[in-house]
Amino acid sequence: MTSLTINGKAVELEVDPRTTLLDALREHLKLTGSKKGCDHGQCGACTVLLDGERVNSCLVLFAGCDGQDVTTIEGLKDGDELGAMQRAFVSHDAFQCGYCTPGQICSAVATLKEVERGDASAVTADDGDIHLTRLEVQERMSGNICRCGAYNNIVDAVMETGGAALQTEAAE
Amino acid sequence: MNDIIKGKWIGKPLDRVDGPLKVSGAATYAAEHDIDAAIGFIVEATIAKGTIASIETANAEAAKGVIAVLTYENAPKMAPWGDGADDRFEQSHGVLVDGTIRHYGQPVALVIAETLEQARHAASLVAVTYDEQAPALGVDRADSELAEGLDGGFEPTNRRGDFDRAWAESDLTVDLNYTTPHMIPAAMEPHSAIAEWDGERLTVRNSLQVIASGVACLANTFGIDEENIRVLSPYIGGGFGSKLGQHYDTILAAAGAKKLNRPVKVVQTRRNLFHAGPHRARIEQRIRLGATRDGTLKAVNFETWSTQAIGYFYTEGPMASAASAYRCDALHWTGKTRQANETLNDSMRAPGEALGGVTFEAAIDELAEKVGMDPLEFRLKNEPTEDPASGKPFATRDLVECMKRGADEFGWADRPKEPRSRREGRKLIGYGMASAIRGNMMQEGSCRIDLSAGGHLTVKMDMTDIGTGTYTILTQIAAEALGLHPDDITVDLADSDNPATAGSGGSFGAGTSGSALWNACIALREKLARAGGFNIDPDEIDFDEGTMQAGDRAVALADVLKDSDGFSAEGSIKPGEEHEDYVQNSYGAHFCEVAVDMDSCEIEVRRFVSVFSAGRILNRKTAHSQCLGGLVWGIGGAIREELWMDERTGGYVNRDLAEYHVAVNRDVPKCDIIFLENPDPKSNPIGTKGIGELALCGAGGAVVNAIYNATGKRVYDLPVTLDKLL
Numbered sequence: 001m002t003s004l005t006i007n008g009k010a011v012e013l014e015v016d017p018r019t020t021l022l023d024a025l026r027e028h029l030k031l032t033g034s035k036k037g038c039d040h041g042q043c044g045a046c047t048v049l050l051d052g053e054r055v056n057s058c059l060v061l062f063a064g065c066d067g068q069d070v071t072t073i074e075g076l077k078d079g080d081e082l083g084a085m086q087r088a089f090v091s092h093d094a095f096q097c098g099y100c101t102p103g104q105i106c107s108a109v110a111t112l113k114e115v116e117r118g119d120a121s122a123v124t125a126d127d128g129d130i131h132l133t134r135l136e137v138q139e140r141m142s143g144n145i146c147r148c149g150a151y152n153n154i155v156d157a158v159m160e161t162g163g164a165a166l167q168t169e170a171a172e
Numbered sequence: 173m174n175d176i177i178k179g180k181w182i183g184k185p186l187d188r189v190d191g192p193l194k195v196s197g198a199a200t201y202a203a204e205h206d207i208d209a210a211i212g213f214i215v216e217a218t219i220a221k222g223t224i225a226s227i228e229t230a231n232a233e234a235a236k237g238v239i240a241v242l243t244y245e246n247a248p249k250m251a252p253w254g255d256g257a258d259d260r261f262e263q264s265h266g267v268l269v270d271g272t273i274r275h276y277g278q279p280v281a282l283v284i285a286e287t288l289e290q291a292r293h294a295a296s297l298v299a300v301t302y303d304e305q306a307p308a309l310g311v312d313r314a315d316s317e318l319a320e321g322l323d324g325g326f327e328p329t330n331r332r333g334d335f336d337r338a339w340a341e342s343d344l345t346v347d348l349n350y351t352t353p354h355m356i357p358a359a360m361e362p363h364s365a366i367a368e369w370d371g372e373r374l375t376v377r378n379s380l381q382v383i384a385s386g387v388a389c390l391a392n393t394f395g396i397d398e399e400n401i402r403v404l405s406p407y408i409g410g411g412f413g414s415k416l417g418q419h420y421d422t423i424l425a426a427a428g429a430k431k432l433n434r435p436v437k438v439v440q441t442r443r444n445l446f447h448a449g450p451h452r453a454r455i456e457q458r459i460r461l462g463a464t465r466d467g468t469l470k471a472v473n474f475e476t477w478s479t480q481a482i483g484y485f486y487t488e489g490p491m492a493s494a495a496s497a498y499r500c501d502a503l504h505w506t507g508k509t510r511q512a513n514e515t516l517n518d519s520m521r522a523p524g525e526a527l528g529g530v531t532f533e534a535a536i537d538e539l540a541e542k543v544g545m546d547p548l549e550f551r552l553k554n555e556p557t558e559d560p561a562s563g564k565p566f567a568t569r570d571l572v573e574c575m576k577r578g579a580d581e582f583g584w585a586d587r588p589k590e591p592r593s594r595r596e597g598r599k600l601i602g603y604g605m606a607s608a609i610r611g612n613m614m615q616e617g618s619c620r621i622d623l624s625a626g627g628h629l630t631v632k633m634d635m636t637d638i639g640t641g642t643y644t645i646l647t648q649i650a651a652e653a654l655g656l657h658p659d660d661i662t663v664d665l666a667d668s669d670n671p672a673t674a675g676s677g678g679s680f681g682a683g684t685s686g687s688a689l690w691n692a693c694i695a696l697r698e699k700l701a702r703a704g705g706f707n708i709d710p711d712e713i714d715f716d717e718g719t720m721q722a723g724d725r726a727v728a729l730a731d732v733l734k735d736s737d738g739f740s741a742e743g744s745i746k747p748g749e750e751h752e753d754y755v756q757n758s759y760g761a762h763f764c765e766v767a768v769d770m771d772s773c774e775i776e777v778r779r780f781v782s783v784f785s786a787g788r789i790l791n792r793k794t795a796h797s798q799c800l801g802g803l804v805w806g807i808g809g810a811i812r813e814e815l816w817m818d819e820r821t822g823g824y825v826n827r828d829l830a831e832y833h834v835a836v837n838r839d840v841p842k843c844d845i846i847f848l849e850n851p852d853p854k855s856n857p858i859g860t861k862g863i864g865e866l867a868l869c870g871a872g873g874a875v876v877n878a879i880y881n882a883t884g885k886r887v888y889d890l891p892v893t894l895d896k897l898l
């Protein structure tokens with residue numbers, strides 16, 4: 001039996017030990033918002049927040065999540081309303097088919113947090129000063145494939161939600 | 173010209189009506205319907221050609237949770253592959269019919285268990301041996317024959333003008349051999365299906381771009397009447413051609429459900445899909461171009477050699493990019509192919525022009541350089557007055573406008589004139605451009621609309637939304653035509669019980685379904701006008717904000733509706749004579765800047781400016797997104813995407829998303845996309861033209877031309893990966 005919190009609710013579930021967090025969500029808990037794009041940690045469609053950090057839920061065994069706190073796309077709503085990042089994705093048309101979108105949004109929420117607390121990325125300058133630039137967002141969101149190619153709009157949505165001006169690359 | 177469209181809703185950058193569902197995880201994709209289904213897992217063939225010698229299922233059957241193992245020995249009866257129709261989407265897709273293997277990855281068994289974990293494990297316990305035969309794999313020019321036709325309705329040969337003479341009269345020529353690689357559409361949602369039978373009646377929920385032909389395919393495969401089949405695909409996680417037809421997930425789910433008399437779900441794994449899903453064939457291309465010293469294009473000859481899957485007749489024609497592009501004395505092409513033991517070679521986004529937009533546009537760039545002309549000037553100089561391939565008139569032509577506007581916005585005048593002449597530190601900077609041309613197609617479609625007594629409109633058709641924004645643009649069209657608010661409109665799609673359309677493919681979806689809906693709205697306007705006591709031409713009545721108004725007479729729709737049973741209308745569309753008499757295209761022009769690292773040869777696409785003309789724009793926000801997607805594909809196709817075949821087995825060695833590289837966020841600069849909004853009345857009643865594939869056409873050409881301008885290296889074996897620049 002695995003006991004954990006999912007989107008603020010206590011959940012107890014016993015599954016086959018081979019079951020991933022992603023499959024537990026999708027197949028057992030009817031939380032199908034988290035998507036399976038590859039099942040191999042290569043696309044980001046399954047991204048959820050585990051104890052507040054983004055993870056590829058296809059690479060996490062459900063049984064290992066005992067006592068942990070999981071937030072999925074369904075948990076990012078603000079009551080009955082869409083959350084801020086979700087609203088920004090709609091208004092910037094940061095998706096087309098929508099299949100990568102829950103993963104993108106979970107990743108985006110985590111990205112803002114990572115920038116805020118000063119986690120460096122591959123494009124962070126040596127002085128360590130981290131700003132929410134387009135380049136930082138692009139780098140940090142590159143683990144989430146969008147085959148529809150909504151990348152430009154995803155960056156806009158993340159920057160707007162993060163309170164950054166939507167400057168272009170050239171203006172940085 | 174359509175005078176009813178005032179632009180109150182059509183054209184507006186309305187947020188997607190299905191957006192809130194998609195961003196909150198509430199849109200139900202194929203594998204997500206709440207149906208208690210057993211889970212099927214596919215066992216793949218590990219050879220390309222031969223027969224099954226033995227198949228041992230006892231261990232799998234004995235494994236915990238396993239309900240059944242389907243093989244050709246016990247599967248429900250299906251018609252052999254290819255039976256029942258000539259159309260490749262309607263023909264039987266029978267699988268597990270006999271022990272014959274046509275391609276690597278072909279399903280040889282379906283293990284059905286209570287859970288995914290059980291089915292997946294038991295699948296590893298199925299033991300198969302084969303009598304292997306030598307497969308036909310890869311392009312073989314000597315063994316190729318003329319294709320029966322080329323995608324996009326092109327003949328396999330074109331012989332306009334005297335090529336030999338035009339070639340002889342050319343002062344400057346190029347004779348170039350390109351190869352473009354196997355590629356995979358890789359829609360993010362894997363092909364998935366849940367099937368259930370109720371006696372003879374089959375219901376399938378899956379991920380499908382074209383519903384009607386998918387129903388025909390199931391009828392032909394299982395030998396049942398189309399009336400007994402229902403297919404639903406309300407949300408589709410990307411298509412790009414890979415979901416035009418039914419695939420093994422659907423056929424096997426239906427077979428399994430029939431065997432068990434219980435719903436069965438089959439989700440193809442990403443690795444399955446590299447073999448058991450459709451993909452783009454590797455194509456060898458020879459392009460010969462000749463011009464006179466003054467830059468007049470004289471001769472064009474485009475030959476291709478590719479492969480097609482056994483029993484699946486499809487040949488892509490990159491020469492489509494040459495058909496309508498530039499004036500010349502002679503335009504010849506030849507498309508050859510051979511049947512090979514490869515996986516399904518099929519349509520992938522912008523079939524033809526996605527490839528020719530790279531190779532042909534690179535060859536034109538090379539010829540312009542030989543002539544000593546700016547590649548933009550060369551293209552402008554050879555602007556045709558009639559279609560070069562057919563001699564027919566163009567319905568519309570604004571390629572030059574696209575090029576000039578793009579050049580201005582981009583700052584083309586400042587381009588590095590000589591290759592490898594501009595540096596920023598250790599980076600080589602290059603500019604490149606290319607034309608975008610994509611055939612504008614229309615298909616047949618029909619639609620039914622019901623306006624309730626309460627004033628709510630429901631639009632019904634089997635059209636699909638594969639991320640293109642169909643739900644939204646159809647809402648806008650109905651709102652515009654009937655003067656309703658979008659909140660009062662429900663669009664009900666992708667259900668085979670609804671009126672049939674040609675679905676989503678070939679960029680004809682919006683024009684076809686939108687026109688069918690438009691015509692239904694026109695019919696409804698007439699009925700409402702009569703009911704409201706108007707005796708004038710309904711086109712002269714302004715429908716706005718729930719009111720019909722003409723002169724000083726205004727009638728509220730609510731008053732007409734309140735004592736009625738509601739009103740319904742039907743509408744349909746088929747391609748008009750204008751699609752026979754004229755050559756119809758969407759146009760555009762791309763301008764791109766790249767930086768190539770002098771040491772590592774890493775390529776960075778830095779800047780993109782693209783101008784598009786695709787008739788009336790129905791929604792500026794979703795249209796912009798469609799074009800963005802096309803540019804992303806153009807970049808990925810030019811410098812990243814490539815499937816490698818193991819020529820011993822016919823399998824792909826880089827069969828996952830870590831080894832097959834699609835463009836990611838950091839590969840794509842902020843793109844500048846501009847529309848010339850020129851509604852085209854010859855295209856259809858709403859004046860739209862195809863937009864979903866246009867941006868991809870030529871985008872890769874601009875990238876490879878920019879790489880040449882930066883580095884001085886031309887690469888003929890695509891994609892241009894950094895190893896080829898070292």
Ligand code: FES
Pocket residue numbers: 035036037038039040041042043044045046047056057058059
């Ligand atoms: S499904 Fe987990 S990373 Fe692709």
Ligand code: FES
Pocket residue numbers: 094095096097098099100101145146147148149150360409410639
């Ligand atoms: S929206 Fe379709 S994959 Fe991103």
